[in-house]
Amino acid sequence: MVKRVYNFNAGPATLPLPVLEKAQSELLDYKGTGISIMETSHRAKEFDDVIKEASSLMKEVYGIPDNYKVLWLTGGASTQFFMIPKNLMKSEQGADYVNTGTWSKKAIKEAKLLGNVNVVASSEDKNFSYIPRDIKFSQGASYVHITSNNTIFGTQWLTYPDTGDVPLITDMSSDIMARKIDVGKFGLIYAGAQKNMGPSGVTAVIIREDLIESGPDELPTMLKYKTHAEKDSLFNTPPCFPIYICKLVMEWLKENGGIEGAENRNKQKAEAIYKVIDESDGYYKGHAELDSRSLMNVTFRLPSDELGAKCIEEAKAQGLTGLKGHRSVGGMRASMYNAMPVEGAKKLAEFLKEFQENNKVEG
Numbered sequence: 001m002v003k004r005v006y007n008f009n010a011g012p013a014t015l016p017l018p019v020l021e022k023a024q025s026e027l028l029d030y031k032g033t034g035i036s037i038m039e040t041s042h043r044a045k046e047f048d049d050v051i052k053e054a055s056s057l058m059k060e061v062y063g064i065p066d067n068y069k070v071l072w073l074t075g076g077a078s079t080q081f082f083m084i085p086k087n088l089m090k091s092e093q094g095a096d097y098v099n100t101g102t103w104s105k106k107a108i109k110e111a112k113l114l115g116n117v118n119v120v121a122s123s124e125d126k127n128f129s130y131i132p133r134d135i136k137f138s139q140g141a142s143y144v145h146i147t148s149n150n151t152i153f154g155t156q157w158l159t160y161p162d163t164g165d166v167p168l169i170t171d172m173s174s175d176i177m178a179r180k181i182d183v184g185k186f187g188l189i190y191a192g193a194q195k196n197m198g199p200s201g202v203t204a205v206i207i208r209e210d211l212i213e214s215g216p217d218e219l220p221t222m223l224k225y226k227t228h229a230e231k232d233s234l235f236n237t238p239p240c241f242p243i244y245i246c247k248l249v250m251e252w253l254k255e256n257g258g259i260e261g262a263e264n265r266n267k268q269k270a271e272a273i274y275k276v277i278d279e280s281d282g283y284y285k286g287h288a289e290l291d292s293r294s295l296m297n298v299t300f301r302l303p304s305d306e307l308g309a310k311c312i313e314e315a316k317a318q319g320l321t322g323l324k325g326h327r328s329v330g331g332m333r334a335s336m337y338n339a340m341p342v343e344g345a346k347k348l349a350e351f352l353k354e355f356q357e358n359n360k361v362e363g
Ligand SMILES: *Cc1c(COP(=O)(O)O)cnc(C)c1O
Pocket: 011, 075, 076, 077, 078, 079, 103, 147, 149, 150, 151, 171, 172, 173, 174, 192, 193
């Protein structure tokens, strides 16, 4: 038996074991072709089936309406930070951005190079521990951009803002397909695959058709959504193997209760850890405010940095890895994306309770 641990890394993150096993079993001889899918032409029928199924399964499982396209692109979510304004920032008024953390800031920085950016709300005043409410959006903005889940700070939009006719564009890199949403309320959703969908190297973009059409003609070919939409993400060689893994992840999701199943498991996992934090008499201090807590990344600190380091080390010895918090928050972070089993979260919860018992602080 191969030794596997519970991997709480923030990304690249854990993948479903059945997906890895399937990939392993097909690695050398893909469906009787005698070659790997990695060695297959992206124009071959075998790969064409893979990319079509990845998109159609994603549409089915996530409930994506017919007037949206799924694109499989490269360059990570970070490339979307400039591709979005390049394609969609039109009016003099520019676009509205909400600043809820490091990734929002990076998106804002790129957009500012290309046009007017209105930062209409920010939670920087409290080290991004909450999601701003009652935001007033600008008149005539080209779009509104938000970061759905703030991977580093452990906050998440529990309900999305109503932006009326202005397209809502959302970085869902760390919570795509983690819960049921109304995709029809968004203009564009994008996500680097490496947290909730597959390996690094591919970025999924779900885009409403009218936004594809409205892009400018003068952009370099590779930067236009239209190019990739017209060629079904096969304008150039796409990241074939990561797309193949995403397809396996979609199949796994479908077989395991779809989005409802994933959401249900994600809630159980997050609740298990938040419960330990809330019942610890302040031993574990959550970073996120209660109404902004992420289902995906649970961020918390211990009474001292020394205890934090000890806790991370002891957890690792018990097969619970990847728990070190990001330096901008400190402490610990448990990232529990779709592929983290409920048992992993339960084991971590038990471990944290015991750690507190065994490492009491005086006064
Ligand atoms: C991890 C992450 C990214 C990083 O994107 P790349 O694919 O590495 O470019 C962007 N946004 C969010 C919210 C993330 O969690």
